[in-house]
Amino acid sequence: MKILVINSGSSSIKYQLFVMPDQQVICSGVIERIGLEDSKVRYKTKEESLEEVLNIKDHKEGLEKVVTLLLDSKVGVIASTDEIKAVGHRVVHGGSSFTETIEVNQEVKNKIKDLFPLAPLHNPANLEGVNVAEGIFNKAKQVAVFDTSFHQTIPEKAYKYAIPNEFLDNENIRLYGFHGTSHKYVSEKAIDYLNKENSKIITIHLGNGCSMTAIKDGKSVDHSLGFGPATGLIMGTRSGDVDHSLIFHLINSLGYTSEEVNKMLHQESGMYGLTGYSDLRDIEDAADKGDKLCRLALEMNAYRVKKYIGSYLAAMNGLDAIVFTAGIGENSQKMRELICKDMDGLGISLDEKINDQRVSEFTDISAKEAKVKVLVIPTNEELEIARQSFELLGR
Known part of the structure; x- marks a missing residue:
């Protein structure tokens, strides 16, 4: 077929x-x-x-x-x-x-x-x-x-928002999670590599859209994106986490409409809002040439990822591996370096020589002394979709 x-x-x-x-x-x-x-x-x-x-x-x-x-x-x-x-x-x-x-x-x-x-x-x-x-x-x-299917295993304590109960009960307002096909695919590859019965993994999907998932024993238990795909990490044009008071300030004090704010947070923010570029390759090139705004944007991006690594490590009470995947995660040596820098206190450190090489397949880039494996695993959402489509149609 x-x-x-x-x-x-x-x-x-x-x-x-x-x-x-x-x-x-x-x-x-x-x-x-x-x-x-x-x-x-x-x-x-x-x-x-x-x-x-x-x-x-x-x-x-x-x-x-x-x-x-x-x-x-x-x-x-x-x-x-x-x-x-x-x-x-x-x-x-x-x-x-x-x-x-x-x-x-x-x-x-x-x-x-x-x-x-x-x-x-x-x-x-x-x-x-x-x-x-x-x-x-x-x-x-x-x-x-x-994308949301893989995250159905997230427990209520993690997917429920601290707003009146009626919004979950009547309107299904909750954390749903995204990039599930990618997180599922690479986590299964990582689990096979670890060859460990019980595993604690953080998968880091970095592309124009970005997300992280805490995966315990093969099941998603927390995730950085929420009700919609705009929270969490800094993305190509999406803001990631912001104080929601900012939204009301923009509308009530600065005169923006809700539609303008929605467009701003989804299409005019993130790396684009910080630098004028939405493609990380352009940002890295400009940073290498001395652009201070681009350098700061890269540091902000990496810092946000670090914060989520720390929170998910705490939530799972340990960590066996982190996985970089998707266009940026697989191809940007610079972002992997910035994210893993000064993380040795959590057992995370890179082999710089391996990281600097062009990675096109499953690669372990962790330092020999590192307690936590650092893996680059090319995602294959398309293969996962083909598998699920074939299974659904009854062969």
């Missing part, structure tokens, strides 16, 4: 075409920097590899480009869209409506749309992927895999 997996992020589209259950990858690629004039398009098969710089204005245009490549007479891998039997989609927010993988119908799409306010950068892009795929792959089953 050929399953196309589409992972529409806030500013990117990752895609892979699998033959299941063999888990054979026929082609893969990514479109990055969507919405910018220098969007990057990558496409790879066993025989071919290409890269282009285009102006991809939105996710619809990006997905149409992916399909063009799949059907291309020279580099394409399918002769007809009918060869695709299922399309697996990453959907960020499932709210209380979706706790497991599900086949998409109109009711499912309506509920995903209802959740737009909780994930304004993601659910619209996710649904756009479903709608475009339905039109192009009209004979394929559409499957939704939710």
Whole structure:
């Protein structure tokens, strides 16, 4: 069975075409920097590899480009869209409506749309992927895999907010957690590596969106993102944790509307708000050239991660390993260095030579004397989505 997996992020589209259950990858690629004039398009098969710089204005245009490549007479891998039997989609927010993988119908799409306010950068892009795929792959089953599912094991003491009980009881307002497909995938790899019956792991997903999960014995027990995907760590354009009094000050004293504040915190804050850049590669380049704001932003970013490491270590009463994953976690030696610097008191330290090398596969970058393993594990959300889609459709 050929399953196309589409992972529409806030500013990117990752895609892979699998033959299941063999888990054979026929082609893969990514479109990055969507919405910018220098969007990057990558496409790879066993025989071919290409890269282009285009102006991809939105996710619809990006997905149409992916399909063009799949059907291309020279580099394409399918002769007809009918060869695709299922399309697996990453959907960020499932709210209380979706706790497991599900086949998409109109009711499912309506509920995903209802959740737009909780994930304004993601659910619209996710649904756009479903709608475009339905039109192009009209004979394929559409499957939704939710980021929130993995975090259903978080205990009430961690997911409940200290607001009146009625908001949880009647409105399902609680911490949901995100990036669950990624955290699940890399944590299972880490547990296999540790070969330990009982494990305490912190997975650190660093991309344009960022999150951390405390994972005890393979189960998510706490997470940095909450009711929506804007709290916790400093992200590409999202603020992460702020004092909620700030929101009321912006509205009541400075005259901003709630819509303007919402846009600010989701699309104009984070690393972009601090530096004018949303891509960490641009920020690191500017910092290396002496830009003080970019240097400070990197230090702030790392400091926030350190705080969460400390809190999760306390919550689990120990730590066996931390895992870096996703675009920044896998590729930024600088961020890993800043995060692990001066953490030897918690048993965390890097082997600088190994860390400085280009990492493209599972790598243990911890110092020999370190009590806590520091691992770089490339995430593969697409494979996890393909697995779950195949299992749902009954083989």
